[in-house]
Amino acid sequence: xxxxxxxxxxxxxxxxxxxxxxxxxxxxxxxxxxxxxxxxxxxxxxxxxxxxxxxxxxxxxxxxxxxxxxxxxxxxxxxxxxxxxxxxxxxxxxxxxxxxxxxxxxxxxxxxxxxxxxxxxxxxxxxxxxxxxxxxxxxxxxxxxxxxxxxxxxxxxxxxxxxxxxxxxxxxxxxxxxxxxxxxxxxxxxxxxxxxxxxxxxxxxxxxxxxxxxxxxxxxxxxxxxxxxxxxxxxxxxxxxxxxxxxxxxxxxxxxxxxxxxxxxxxxxxxxxxxxxxxxxxxxxxxxxxxxxxxxxxxxxxxxxxxxxxxxxxxxxxxxxxxxxxxxxxxxxxxxxxxxxxxxxxxxxxxxxxxxxxxxxxxxxxxxxxxxxxxxxxxxx
Amino acid sequence: xxxxxxxxxxxxxxxxxxxxxxxxxxxxxxxxxxxxxxxxxxxxxxxxxxxxxxxxxxxxxxxxxxxxxxxxxxxxxxxxxxxxxxxxxxxxxxxxxxxxxxxxxxxxxxxxxxxxxxxxxxxxxxxxxxxxxxxxxxxxxxxxxxxxxxxxxxxxxxxxxxxxxxxxxxxxxxxxxxxxxxxxxxxxxxxxxxxxxxxxxxxxxxxxxxxxxxxxxxxxxxxxxxxxxxxxxxxxxxxxxxxxxxxxxxxxxxxxxxxxxxxxxxxxxxxxxxxxxxxxxxxxxxxxxxxxxxxxxxxxxxxxxxxxxxxxxxxxxxxxxxxxxxxxxxxxxxxxxxxxxxxxxxxxxxxxxxxxxxxxxxxx
Numbered sequence: 001x002x003x004x005x006x007x008x009x010x011x012x013x014x015x016x017x018x019x020x021x022x023x024x025x026x027x028x029x030x031x032x033x034x035x036x037x038x039x040x041x042x043x044x045x046x047x048x049x050x051x052x053x054x055x056x057x058x059x060x061x062x063x064x065x066x067x068x069x070x071x072x073x074x075x076x077x078x079x080x081x082x083x084x085x086x087x088x089x090x091x092x093x094x095x096x097x098x099x100x101x102x103x104x105x106x107x108x109x110x111x112x113x114x115x116x117x118x119x120x121x122x123x124x125x126x127x128x129x130x131x132x133x134x135x136x137x138x139x140x141x142x143x144x145x146x147x148x149x150x151x152x153x154x155x156x157x158x159x160x161x162x163x164x165x166x167x168x169x170x171x172x173x174x175x176x177x178x179x180x181x182x183x184x185x186x187x188x189x190x191x192x193x194x195x196x197x198x199x200x201x202x203x204x205x206x207x208x209x210x211x212x213x214x215x216x217x218x219x220x221x222x223x224x225x226x227x228x229x230x231x232x233x234x235x236x237x238x239x240x241x242x243x244x245x246x247x248x249x250x251x252x253x254x255x256x257x258x259x260x261x262x263x264x265x266x267x268x269x270x271x272x273x274x275x276x277x278x279x280x281x282x283x284x285x286x287x288x289x290x291x292x293x294x295x296x297x298x299x300x301x302x303x304x305x306x307x308x309x310x311x312x313x314x315x316x317x318x319x320x321x322x323x324x325x326x327x328x329x330x331x332x333x334x335x336x337x338x339x340x341x342x343x344x345x346x347x348x349x350x351x352x353x354x355x356x357x358x359x360x361x362x363x364x365x366x367x368x369x370x371x372x373x374x375x376x377x378x379x380x381x
Numbered sequence: 382x383x384x385x386x387x388x389x390x391x392x393x394x395x396x397x398x399x400x401x402x403x404x405x406x407x408x409x410x411x412x413x414x415x416x417x418x419x420x421x422x423x424x425x426x427x428x429x430x431x432x433x434x435x436x437x438x439x440x441x442x443x444x445x446x447x448x449x450x451x452x453x454x455x456x457x458x459x460x461x462x463x464x465x466x467x468x469x470x471x472x473x474x475x476x477x478x479x480x481x482x483x484x485x486x487x488x489x490x491x492x493x494x495x496x497x498x499x500x501x502x503x504x505x506x507x508x509x510x511x512x513x514x515x516x517x518x519x520x521x522x523x524x525x526x527x528x529x530x531x532x533x534x535x536x537x538x539x540x541x542x543x544x545x546x547x548x549x550x551x552x553x554x555x556x557x558x559x560x561x562x563x564x565x566x567x568x569x570x571x572x573x574x575x576x577x578x579x580x581x582x583x584x585x586x587x588x589x590x591x592x593x594x595x596x597x598x599x600x601x602x603x604x605x606x607x608x609x610x611x612x613x614x615x616x617x618x619x620x621x622x623x624x625x626x627x628x629x630x631x632x633x634x635x636x637x638x639x640x641x642x643x644x645x646x647x648x649x650x651x652x653x654x655x656x657x658x659x660x661x662x663x664x665x666x667x668x669x670x671x672x673x674x675x676x677x678x679x680x681x682x683x684x685x686x687x688x689x690x691x692x693x694x695x696x697x698x699x700x701x702x703x704x705x706x707x708x709x710x711x712x713x714x715x716x717x718x719x720x721x722x723x724x725x726x727x728x729x730x731x732x733x734x735x736x737x738x739x740x741x742x743x744x745x
Contacts, residue, residue: 024571024573271502272497272498272499272502272503273502273503273504273505273506275443275497275503276495276496276497276503276504276584276587277505277516278443278489279441279443279489279490279494279495279497280489280490280494280495280516280517280520280587280588281486281487281488281489281490281491281517281520281521282486282490282516282520283481283486284481286520290505290516291505294505294507295506295507
């Protein structure tokens with residue numbers, strides 16, 4: 001009780017503080033909080049960036065390259081009630097038995113109800129390095145591999161090499177989400193710097209930047225992607241290909257942002273505060289980046305949030321076409337590529353589990369972006 | 382104090398500023414001469430569009446495109462060194478400087494400050510009052526706070542970067558000096574949280590934070606109501622006395638200028654038409670334009686039934702087709718046909734420090 005009372009006295013705002021009107025960002029935050037959908041989008045994104053980008057090793061039950069004998073196995077059922085009708089508080093999976101139909105050469109899997117493998121949380125498994133430097137072998141959930149080497153848990157089935165599909169989706173999310181974020185940061189950088197310069201200097205600088213923008217945006221996107229992606233040498237290391245792809249994606253997309261920033265700067269640069277700052281001795285770069293650019297931020301944040309899904313989709317599309325990230329790197333695009341044959345859809349439909357993840361991420365970004373757009377104009381309505 | 386000593390600070394000589402626009406060339410400033418003395422106030426009055434603000438911006442080398450300084454010089458007597466024995470001045474020709482260069486940026490704000498007409502929009506909306514002041518201070522790398530009797534410390538501190546706490550203290554101190562209540566709270570206020578008068582005070586604080594040798598005040602009180610106007614003018618006078626700063630006070634309000642300036646220049650269509658000491662100008666205006674301006678001030682106790690306030694007849698001429706001869710002749714009540722529309726009047730001395738450009742006072 002004492003604690004509750006203490007917090008109460010602390011949270012009572014002093015009358016002095018109340019007199020000061022609220023700052024812009026606190027109004028924005030206040031309005032954003034009231035938009036449930038946007039907050040949900042934000043939470044979803046935060047959660048997905050943590051699981052997919054920061055700690056997929058911990059969440060996934062296996063290592064990315066962990067292969068098993070269970071190739072193209074359907075998702076294993078997670079049970080609470082065993083064959084005898086007995087309830088188990090700890091969920092379990094049955095052992096699986098592989099059968100080969102000698103006529104059709106098709107593999108089928110049958111649950112062996114005699115073998116019960118309980119699922120443990122925080123269980124020892126494949127070794128990995130958390131955040132790239134902390135050696136660990138704990139996984140969020142899984143079956144005890146030491147005690148039962150035959151046991152597997154395949155939440156979303158497995159692929160042709162017997163790799164856990166859920167694990168692959170988690171790891172694939174890392175590259176796909178990062179490419180969206182890094183690509184968008186690069187786009188923002190190019191778009192803002194060139195847009196500000198274009199609007200501020202005008203004249204020849206403006207002409208060159210605007211005509212370049214027009215030239216790039218006049219070329220259809222997919223062929224341009226294809227040409228640029230094809231220009232990446234085959235022998236390059238996979239990570240270099242990945243970063244090249246990020247740069248290509250942002251190279252094609254900075255133009256739109258640059259235009260919008262330019263338009264805003266054209267009106268902002270006539271404001272008297274620019275003249276005032278100049279008469280106080282501010283240099284051109286100071287005027288551009290300290291006095292003009294912040295005025296465009298609220299707009300840029302919204303544009304950027306709404307553009308990241310486009311980046312993620314572009315990566316997915318390119319990789320699906322085989323032009324972006326290539327195996328052995330795993331991204332959502334390469335996973336879709338695996339699932340994109342008629343044979344895969346017929347035999348291993350669980351490989352389509354990638355799709356809801358992509359959809360959810362993009363939906364979350366749009367929800368967040370829409371909420372931000374409403375919130376960043378707190379004086380509206 | 383060297384108050385009796387009249388030293389020139391800015392000398393504008395035959396300045397011409399022209400705008401080359403599609404419809405022709407507009408002469409915003411046309412052969413202007415004026416001198417601003419150290420520690421003195423020069424008032425510049427005239428109608429809208431007569432070139433007052435362009436003159437001010439020419440001094441800071443900030444003529445907007447497509448304007449250009451096509452002729453003339455602006456000499457700035459820059460104080461390089463000031464010690465107990467004497468001052469060493471370096472004459473800088475401001476029009477010859479690179480408008481984006483380092484020297485002019487040191488002069489802007491650091492040595493010649495400027496405040497503007499619109500306090501509502503003269504502060505960058507994303508920065509607090511304190512940030513604005515600190516920006517001005519950090520741009521010129523000096524600590525501006527001169528504590529009385531602390532001359533030695535001042536010399537040591539000049540050209541030294543300041544820490545965050547010091548910068549905040551400077552901001553608070555400047556706000557206190559311009560009379561903002563609760564400066565330690567207001568230093569963290571954003572422009573939209575301040576009233577118009579407070580914003581103009583912040584502007585003055587910014588301009589004064591580097592203790593400039595001259596302050597250009599471009600209609601600083603036009604957007605403010607009368608009581609705030611009086612306070613702002615008081616602050617400017619007090620601060621001028623304390624730091625011996627020259628002021629170029631641009632306005633179209635004759636009442637304000639009478640209380641602020643020692644000397645007044647009257648401008649019409651980019652030209653100076655009359656210059657005199659303030660008392661002399663109000664008592665004995667020579668130029669018909671100045672006389673007309675003075676007549677148009679409403680006076681208390683002189684109201685006559687049915688009479689209207691005197692105004693200057695006619696319209697300001699089209700800047701693309703300026704009248705020949707004296708530019709004021711189409712509106713002039715003393716128009717002399719055959720003379721005023723043919724001959725351009727010269728800058729003539731008509732008394733002690735009293736100059737006028739009118740054919741009435743010229744032997745033609």
